[in-house]
Amino acid sequence: MSQKMLQFIKVERKMPGKRASKTRTADFAEIYGDYSIKAAQAQASRCSQCGVPFCQEGCPLQNNIPDWLKLAAEDRLEEAYAVSSATNNMPEICGRICPQDRLCEGICTIEQSGHGTVTIGSVERYITDNAWKKGWIKPIKPPRERAQSVGIIGAGPGGLAAAEELRRRGYQVTIYDRYDRGGGLLMYGIPGFKLEKDIVERRIKRLEDSGIIFQFNTEIGPKLTLNTLRDSHDSVLIATGVYKARDLRLPGIGASGVFPALDFLTASNRKGLGDQVPAFDDGTLNAEGKRVVVIGGGDTAMDCVRTAVRQGAKSVICLYRRDRTNMPGSQREVQNAEEEGVVFEWLSGPEAVLHTKANKVKGVKVRRMRLGAPDASGRQSPEKTDQTVDIKAEMVIKALGFDPEDLPVLFDEVALTVNRWGAVRINFDTMETSLSGVYAAGDIVRGASLVVWAIKDGRDAAAHMHAAMKATAKTKQAAE
Numbered sequence: 001m002s003q004k005m006l007q008f009i010k011v012e013r014k015m016p017g018k019r020a021s022k023t024r025t026a027d028f029a030e031i032y033g034d035y036s037i038k039a040a041q042a043q044a045s046r047c048s049q050c051g052v053p054f055c056q057e058g059c060p061l062q063n064n065i066p067d068w069l070k071l072a073a074e075d076r077l078e079e080a081y082a083v084s085s086a087t088n089n090m091p092e093i094c095g096r097i098c099p100q101d102r103l104c105e106g107i108c109t110i111e112q113s114g115h116g117t118v119t120i121g122s123v124e125r126y127i128t129d130n131a132w133k134k135g136w137i138k139p140i141k142p143p144r145e146r147a148q149s150v151g152i153i154g155a156g157p158g159g160l161a162a163a164e165e166l167r168r169r170g171y172q173v174t175i176y177d178r179y180d181r182g183g184g185l186l187m188y189g190i191p192g193f194k195l196e197k198d199i200v201e202r203r204i205k206r207l208e209d210s211g212i213i214f215q216f217n218t219e220i221g222p223k224l225t226l227n228t229l230r231d232s233h234d235s236v237l238i239a240t241g242v243y244k245a246r247d248l249r250l251p252g253i254g255a256s257g258v259f260p261a262l263d264f265l266t267a268s269n270r271k272g273l274g275d276q277v278p279a280f281d282d283g284t285l286n287a288e289g290k291r292v293v294v295i296g297g298g299d300t301a302m303d304c305v306r307t308a309v310r311q312g313a314k315s316v317i318c319l320y321r322r323d324r325t326n327m328p329g330s331q332r333e334v335q336n337a338e339e340e341g342v343v344f345e346w347l348s349g350p351e352a353v354l355h356t357k358a359n360k361v362k363g364v365k366v367r368r369m370r371l372g373a374p375d376a377s378g379r380q381s382p383e384k385t386d387q388t389v390d391i392k393a394e395m396v397i398k399a400l401g402f403d404p405e406d407l408p409v410l411f412d413e414v415a416l417t418v419n420r421w422g423a424v425r426i427n428f429d430t431m432e433t434s435l436s437g438v439y440a441a442g443d444i445v446r447g448a449s450l451v452v453w454a455i456k457d458g459r460d461a462a463a464h465m466h467a468a469m470k471a472t473a474k475t476k477q478a479a480e
């Protein structure tokens, strides 16, 4: 359905309502289980159409949630899909993996009045899954082709969203990625039990069928430089994400059996995709039958503990140095993990990795902590107590977050400006970097963030790139 037709979809709204007190419940079974039209409509019709759309404010894409909920409740699913996809390039993916409790659902008026949120993400997912099934999602056919071309570095959600928006406007788009598949962390980071990989694959295939060229196994770096790309394209987008794993400095940290989170998750995802993964097959990166300790309290740590459970670990313990209330990961994920048998050791920091004479990991020495005065960020700082305990383990996973790689060095381009954390600096009015015609979007600008924010950035960057290229084309035309 075209943007023009969208304005003819009529959805009546009620007048603004009142915001009430705060409590929340969440329905995990609906989000992760089978979801029927009946369940989707039952949820969609719970929306009071309050008219305030807090939910819309809570969504980084400002999705028109009340309208597509109403259309879904009225069984007008094709229209619901048209409204939903007008602001989001992958609604079925966001519906699955957005931390809705911190975004749209956390701020839902029904939730705020203590009646449990409308499960917005599940309905969003249903609408677009149904659209795929019904064949409503077709390759893009731009109304006109443009000669100008764009090079995008990174096929994660930021790069994919930008590619789609630019192709829609008729540009010739090539995406370069060092991986052998598209999707970025959608493919190799987020586990398959949260996001099935065929869901990501069909999005990539649609973009290929739309004329977007993917050059996989192609790293932009010392050999193929950013400068070469600038010479080959009218505009370039950097959407490379953040991949430098934060490390721990501990005695014994180099023991065999200690792994960075992304090595563990990528091996598991590749196995799920049917790839040959020798390090998984020989047991190195397989948690089966092992006692596993995961260090960290963010969403990556939650993905690791839940993956280890699924691989048949003997036990899974998560160490986090603050308490439950102060952990950065989603409470929903913690609850899921606990239900699956994961044990959380709160207020516990690793002191040393214990290993055998042959340097094989055999456990972690843990220091108990207490919470002290708040630090600069306002969070209470963990302080050491004099209590320690040894926890046995055959596998230790470090899940402490990610920082940007050193792009000016990797790209051999010192004029590319980055901030003190290594994130690419952009002009927030244009999303252009310090290099003319080079833009940046997603985690490489924000630091480790969320899929929905990468999509938003990709869409915004595409709009700015389009405006600049259109202006250049006009100037050229006038000069001819």
Ligand SMILES: Cc1cc2nc3c(=O)[nH]c(=O)nc-3n(C[C@H](O)[C@H](O)[C@H](O)COP(=O)(O)OP(=O)(O)OC[C@H]3O[C@@H](n4cnc5c(N)ncnc54)[C@H](O)[C@@H]3O)c2cc1C
Pocket (backbone or CB within 6 Å): 097, 098, 099, 153, 154, 155, 156, 157, 158, 159, 176, 177, 178, 179, 182, 183, 184, 185, 186, 189, 190, 191, 194, 218, 219, 220, 221, 239, 240, 241, 242, 265, 299, 300, 303, 410, 441, 442, 443, 444, 448, 449, 450, 451, 452, 454
């Ligand atoms: C384990 C894990 C779980 C997560 N779970 C969630 C979740 O449940 N929900 C959520 O919203 N967010 C989640 N996130 C965060 C989310 O995945 C990221 O915020 C999002 O993927 C960022 O998108 P991006 O396009 O900026 O980068 P990425 O998805 O990282 O994609 C970047 C792409 O660039 C490519 N690339 C990098 N450097 C180069 C180079 N030099 N040359 C060529 N290609 C290059 C990479 O191969 C990659 O394909 C999770 C992150 C992790 C690590």
Ligand code: SF4
Pocket (backbone or CB within 6 Å): 058, 059, 060, 061, 062, 063, 065, 088, 094, 095, 098, 100, 103, 104, 105, 120, 121, 124, 452
């Ligand atoms: S994109 Fe994410 S935040 Fe926005 S409506 Fe969908 S699930 Fe909610």
